[in-house]
Amino acid sequence: MNLEKEEPHEIRILKLLPYIVKPPLVDPCLPQEFILGCQDDDPYFSAGYYWGAQRTLNDYFSDPTTLKGCLIRAQVSTTVSQLGLDRFSCDGNTQDLSAAGFTEIKVTRGKWGIFPYRELHAKGSKGRHYYQMWVGLNAEGGATLLFQFLYPEYLNEPTQNQKKIWEDFVRKTALLSLNDLLVAHGAHMKGYTESSSIREKVRIVVEKRRWDQKLLIYIDPLTTDHPFFQIQKIHDINFVSEFACGQPLIEIDAVFTESKGEPLSEKVRVLYNIVDQFTFNSKMLSPHRFEETPEYLLFQ
Structure with a gap:
């Protein structure tokens, strides 16, 4: 039996979500050039984790209105919690969105392996489309991660290529392989x-x-x-x-x-x-x- 050791930082999700105690152990389906954006004035990512191509991240951090590509922002949700294996506090509650003028509200259920999610797509009062999702961490306190899709402000909806990045992230992200699960937890198999x-x-x-x-x-x-x-x-x-x-x-x-x-x-x-x-x-x-x-x- 071999005793091989790999460092946890080789697992992509751990590089994308530092300081998250129990991140969802998944292989995020994202373009290879998507990395974690770092800002000197926010070393612990209190404003959220921004993922994207380096140039796109630089543009956004310099001035969000200059965003030309797309980004995904992740943070621990402060409003939605996981209540069970596949139950969220926001389930069946879209009245607030309707009251705020959102239309074409669509909520999709799914799972990344054992991590359940709710994806929300809605159209704002000015015609702009919004995309976000919550992923349950199966943690004792019911913590969830909120993911938001960011695209240029001058568009009312993302381009087909941009939309595909979001859809692949939501639909094709999967649980880590057995071996990577062990690496992520600090060890190699056997x-x-x-x-x-x-x-x-x-x-x-x-x-x-x-x-x-x-x-x-x-x-x-x-x-x-x-x-x-x-x-x-x-x-x-x-x-x-x-x-x-x-x-x-x-x-x-x-x-x-x-x-x-x-x-x-x-x-x-x-x-x-x-x-x-x-x-x-x-x-x-x-x-x-x-x-x-x-x-x-x-x-x-």
């Missing part, structure tokens, strides 16, 4: 641990035997120090609900001790495979290195 201090010292490989649900936990040192790993508690994590990719995962509470260091309490998450029989290798021929309990067989 032999994955969240703790950076442990990751530099050991590789942890886990299998679960199908017939009795017993775990084989293999600690493979990556240094000559041979740190000692003492398990305190193990429990399964519902990876489907947390990351939506269905790969089985356990969380291990352990005490990690190096020969010249103080014991450290660590919480380690590890992916595992379900097998009919445990996999043994030539490194595992020393019986004294095994520790067995009713729940697991540990080799280190």
